[in-house]
Amino acid sequence: MGGDKGPLVTIPAAVLAIKKSAQLHLILCGDETIIQEILIKHNVLEHSQLSIVPTTEVVAMDEKPSSALRSKKHSSMRKALDLVEQGKAQACVSAGNTGALFAMAHYVLKTLPSVERPALISSLPTHSEHQHVFMLDLGANVFCDSNILYQFGVMGSVMAEQVDGISAPRVALLNMGVEDIKGSDHIKLAATKLNDNPSVNYVGFIEGNDIFNNKADVIVCDGFVGNVALKTCEGVARLVYQKLKQVLSEHVFARLIGKILAPSLKKLFKPLNPDQYNGASLIGLRGIVIKSHGNASVSAFHTSILEAVREVERQVPEKIKMTLEQGLKERLE
């Protein structure tokens, strides 16, 4: 039921997903009447790949995570997570309140052994057309100490390896300089810990201007910094797009060319637009949770469902668990 537009986006996206994949079964958690109404419009009220789990409550987009956790036990968000915890679903996809989803997922699914906090991870484009870079945490944790940053490095490395098939993914820590003396004590300590783990290909500090330069496959930072960096990307992309449109409209020939270029420009800015390029994963939990953007479109929410399928197929949580256990074992030996 979550997200700014609720089932008006999530249900059509679910219908799209099952039509594209015969293996997929989706459990729709939410207000039964509303869901049925939308399914009728799409002529799929009775469909073997769809089932409805009726819920009576909704977590509001501005609700405090603590309040949602305490009082919304019958919400669609909570029910979806309960289904994952009970093994009745293999992943939960939500466009709802990020803070509440994070708090509930943490409480219901619990973190993997040796993971203190889950993290929000997503991918960003790079200068190389066929490569992107994973970045975490994007806002699940305001502050992260060196242990947590270290665990994020390991988790990100597993994501890049399993989901993207990159061998020995390059892991970097986002910092305000590349020299060893730069940054806070906990970042310096996290660098030492990542360096000491032979199963992680740690490549050092990276600065904001190098995020897109294909110098790393995984970039680690705390949730505050990651959130600001990600949203700043969006802001700059919008600024440039708007100014570019202005430049193109000022020249007669350019106006014409602007129309010819429109599809290429759209393709260029799309990855920097969260509505299209989202599907952040909440990793470090004993289950798969995908967070779609609050104002995701049908196509964007569909992308998030596909991301969930990919992580189920690649068994991401199990792989993170194994790598962390192995890393800890090697460090303790």
Next chain:
Amino acid sequence: MGGDKGPLVTIPAAVLAIKKSAQLHLILCGDETIIQEILIKHNVLEHSQLSIVPTTEVVAMDEKPSSALRSKKHSSMRKALDLVEQGKAQACVSAGNTGALFAMAHYVLKTLPSVERPALISSLPTHSEHQHVFMLDLGANVFCDSNILYQFGVMGSVMAEQVDGISAPRVALLNMGVEDIKGSDHIKLAATKLNDNPSVNYVGFIEGNDIFNNKADVIVCDGFVGNVALKTCEGVARLVYQKLKQVLSEHVFARLIGKILAPSLKKLFKPLNPDQYNGASLIGLRGIVIKSHGNASVSAFHTSILEAVREVERQVPEKIKMTLEQGLKERLE
């Protein structure tokens, strides 16, 4: 002598500046022989608006701030700051090692009364052609508590008012959400303090995607976050520029139009390029210090000299002192 290219950039920029302003007198601190050689090339060895203060040491770009502070008492950087402290110069402009400049300026000039830490402040473009937004701290302080963030808000407000002539500048705190519950405790406390000061027009939290949306005239954050956000801007701008060039080169007509558009595109990306749009100020000190980008061009370093002149004319440190004292007085009454 500072910056990646040293006097090869700073001296020609100084020559340019005195040619453009008959009121300006510049004191060139550095290796006398090298400076004279460059001045001879520009036919200005003897010039009433120029004087040389010879120095024997140079702070390396990768030198530790603590080491520079301790052992580089005869460096060009230290000498320039000493001249400001002694009242022999009204401002110091440097393209040198940021950390060292920050540490030395802090030590030599001292902070204004009721300012705990100086901050690096600069301006970024917005969607409105004639407006920009001041952002601080951009990397002088890794971590800032609520008091420091509050003081930065006051200082930024004075900069926007005095340098840009904006009345009641809108001051916002950069956060990972706009709701009151978002962010760390020190950000929430800084919000309360800024709100309580009637001489500051505090407008609330702002997210990364709204930096350029003209929702604030001053954006406050800690140096780590500001540095990452600023550099991420540069990174995204470069990514978009490179991809745009690629799109333009793929179409025959677009290649042609690309040439016609080149000046407009250059103008569009220039403000997002630190080399052109730099001249960050170190504010909160008992003197004016302008930090030019390490790899600044002659034109960029010239811009920094002009920024110094502007701040001298507007008496920025005195105004910050007065506003902070007034703000404190009102809060104590």
